[in-house]
Amino acid sequence: MRTHFACGSRSRLAALAAVGITAATLLGATPASADTGIPVTNPSFIQPYVGPTDPASYTHVPLDSNAIPGWRVTNGNVDVFGRAAAKTGNSPVVESGSQAVDLNGTQTGGIEQTLRTDPNALVTITFAAKINDHPFCATWESGNTQSMVVQFAGGTTVRPYSLGTVTTPGRYASWQLMEVVLPATGRHSRLQFLSTNTGHCGPLITDVRATDNTTA
Template identity: 65%
Template sequence: MLPAPAGALFDRPPPASSHYPTSRHSSPPHQPGGTLHGHAPFDPQAETAHSRVGRRNHGRPRGHGRPGGRTARIAVTNPSFIQPYVNPTDEGAYQTYGPGDNSITGWRVTQGSVDVLGRVASKTSGSPVVESGSQAVDLNGAGPGGIEQTLNTTPESTVTVTFAAKVNHHPWCTANAATVNESMYVQFAADPDNARLRSLGSISAPGRYATWQLLRVTLPATGRHSRLQFISTTPGACGPLITDVEATDNTA
């Protein structure tokens, strides 16, 4: 287990499960219904502002979609995974969540387990495409996992999902899983035929995904409510990292 950093800025030390053990994930995942690890509750207004500032700096066009059509932003709760809050100064800090857990505000773990990594562990600081306050989800906890959030969508429209992704450079992964290819599906539940597979490469051969990159996929809405899912297809305990999730309704 990695030692806690000196002078950590917390009201109490981060829990033991927030550091990769020598044998990764020897501790049980966080159980559903737990607290947010002693930190302030989620503030939707603050998160909306956090997301909006980052997006404005990304320089993406607003209100322009397909020719003759229009677009509308779809609300995504906790798009940068800043709740639950994880130690922001330790490069090994993380929290693990298992099946059915909804402790990641706005999201539910659908299968396996996933990790939430703190800011330093996520390497979001200094990225030109990721807000520096963002945390990230590793789609592999003890093994391949997945998360979902239900979005309000327009029947028979399409939805463009934009998010940032990179290979997982956590110290444990660098030492133990450097050659594993990290990949995932992005999909709406109940519509696997339209799932989009995205492969990021490996730690030893990441290509451009050595740093955060923006990805976009367009999916047909499944009705008035569509369950957006990110599902790992990566074996082992080190999966792709994602953060800063956005969705746009492309109404004809």
Template identity: 35%
Template sequence: MIRSALGFALSLPLLITAAIPAQADTRLRVENPNFNTVAVEQDGTSYRYLPVGSRDLPGWSITHGDVDVFGRGFAKAPTGTQALSLNGTTSGTVIQSLETTPGSTVTVRWLQSPDTWSGCPSNNSQVYSAGVTEGPNGPTTELFNPGRPTTAGHWTRAAFTFKARDYLTTLEFASQNGGGGCGPLITNVVAHENP
């Protein structure tokens, strides 16, 4: 009986600890995260050109230049999805508003790749920025470089973290590659916040 009471007393702190809820990350809604909601032929080589102001990329607004949406075969993404090239014929910028909690820490993750088109020069720089247009201290952006062009598709993970200032936060991806086409590719954009 003493041994049984002692066992219960020792397990009590574990029960109390388990009852306290941990702060969990909340997944934020990113519309069209894989750029699949635009009609692109799936023949392995096709893409679709979209100019500034186009309404053909649900969830995203093209605010500068132009972009290309690569079909699954052309993108060669490990997720088997389409991808967005941040360069159409020139450097492009896309934005999307996320519903955030002021003061929360938000982490955005995605996959990145250099352009998979064989016509891209091997010395082509494919630098781009990712960030938010508003924050406690103004815009927050970071530069990313997925590497040199490749026909095989070289996908890697990328991420950045920021503090949300408002209930709506504008996520932005912008090519810094001024050399016409052959821009960086992104896909599988996800966001989580931790209050």
């Protein structure tokens, strides 16, 4: 069936085009170059829930555990910190109510989540990071450098971060917003946060977001 436009309708479309408004805009179409959010499950680690008022409160999560919904512990073990222990309150870069993951439990640890990606995508990962100054760390591991890498498993791009020590945390004394661009490894890309230091105290991370920012 053919669609016929009255002269008046054609005139209105021409007028809209003259001021840069296209039919695609009217229909709500998204330009090919626009950023597209990629869902991340439990990005702020609010599950499992940890007591929010104790500055020393955390939940230990062992290797291969799925106790952190959406995430799997792939290396060593990790801890989930409650809001007070993570010091996420009153931060301009951290969502209200966020918990955090310490990438070292009793040893070097790491977590991963599989994201649905376009095989040719460039994926921007943003997250917040902070030095782990838990009371134990401040007493027993204050001089140990806390460090990590962010990557897609099997990918060629690996982004290292060194956060300093509890005694010399630099800007990581408070939560900092971080960003890295990673090439997707296929229709499913395994996002990994891996500690690279030994000991009981690794970097704290929270508020993980992913965006496909491929430009067509």
